[in-house]
Amino acid sequence: MHFSNEDIQNLPRIKRLNLINSVTGVKPANLIGTRCKENTNLAIISSVVHLSTNPPLLSFMLRPDHKVRRHTYENIKAEGFFTINSISDSFVEKAHYTSAKFDREVSEFQQCNLTEEYLSDFKAPFVKESALKLGMSYVESIFIDSSNTVMVVARIEQIYIAEQAINNDGLVDLEVLNAIGISGLNSYYKLKKLADYPYARVDDVPDFLSK
Ligand SMILES: Cc1cc2nc3c(=O)[nH]c(=O)nc-3n(C[C@H](O)[C@H](O)[C@H](O)COP(=O)(O)O)c2cc1C
Numbered sequence: 001m002h003f004s005n006e007d008i009q010n011l012p013r014i015k016r017l018n019l020i021n022s023v024t025g026v027k028p029a030n031l032i033g034t035r036c037k038e039n040t041n042l043a044i045i046s047s048v049v050h051l052s053t054n055p056p057l058l059s060f061m062l063r064p065d066h067k068v069r070r071h072t073y074e075n076i077k078a079e080g081f082f083t084i085n086s087i088s089d090s091f092v093e094k095a096h097y098t099s100a101k102f103d104r105e106v107s108e109f110q111q112c113n114l115t116e117e118y119l120s121d122f123k124a125p126f127v128k129e130s131a132l133k134l135g136m137s138y139v140e141s142i143f144i145d146s147s148n149t150v151m152v153v154a155r156i157e158q159i160y161i162a163e164q165a166i167n168n169d170g171l172v173d174l175e176v177l178n179a180i181g182i183s184g185l186n187s188y189y190k191l192k193k194l195a196d197y198p199y200a201r202v203d204d205v206p207d208f209l210s211k
Contacts, residue, residue, distance in 0.1 A: 018184050026181035029087035031095055033125040034075035040125045041071045042098045042108035046182040056156040061149050080138045081123045085130035088178040092188050131177045133160040
């Protein structure tokens with residue numbers, strides 16, 4: 001099957017949305033926890049990526065919706081702190097429904113039956129059910145004109161992880177965490193570790209041509 005740019009433009013809206021949202025492959029599944037003066041907020045986000053190790057910066061993409069206020073973004077800008085909580089298969093359905101457009105006074109923690117947790121006096125709420133939790137401090141937002149999206153940059157301040165899910169080299173095992181992956185905006189995948197390979201040096205590349 002082949003889609004030209006013209007075919008893509010002519011697709012029905014939902015089909016185009018599903019196609020373009022799923023062509024990149026599996027994305028990480030996280031819940032972003034925030035709070036404002038009156039309430040807490042939780043939203044599923046699939047666009048978290050690593051930016052740099054030192055300083056330890058991550059980013060995620062926000063699509064501003066002009067009809068609906070984005071509580072996550074408002075809270076992060078106002079408070080300066082938020083949490084990123086990896087989603088495991090045991091609460092994936094609850095996590096999915098945090099994407100519903102609840103009113104500001106409704107907390108997705110309560111509505112989706114997920115538990116607020118406060119650790120190390122960190123100002124934003126973690127998700128108790130999550131096996132990998134990051135406490136983040138806001139750094140900057142970069143507006144991307146061509147996609148009308150905002151890239152939020154933040155620094156890792158705290159990491160909480162189940163001990164059995166991290167090895168001596170510091171590598172996180174997503175399978176042990178029962179972490180899941182996201183495709184598009186509706187599909188969730190289990191993750192199975194295939195292999196660990198050493199750092200790829202030119203001199204050590206296997207002889208694939210003779211295999
Ligand atoms: C699987 C999935 C992934 C999502 N990823 C993102 C994302 O990366 N960025 C984004 O802005 N919204 C994303 N959303 C939509 C938000 O979860 C949704 O708009 C939510 O209501 C935002 O909450 P807020 O208004 O309280 O900030 C995603 C939704 C789903 C179901």
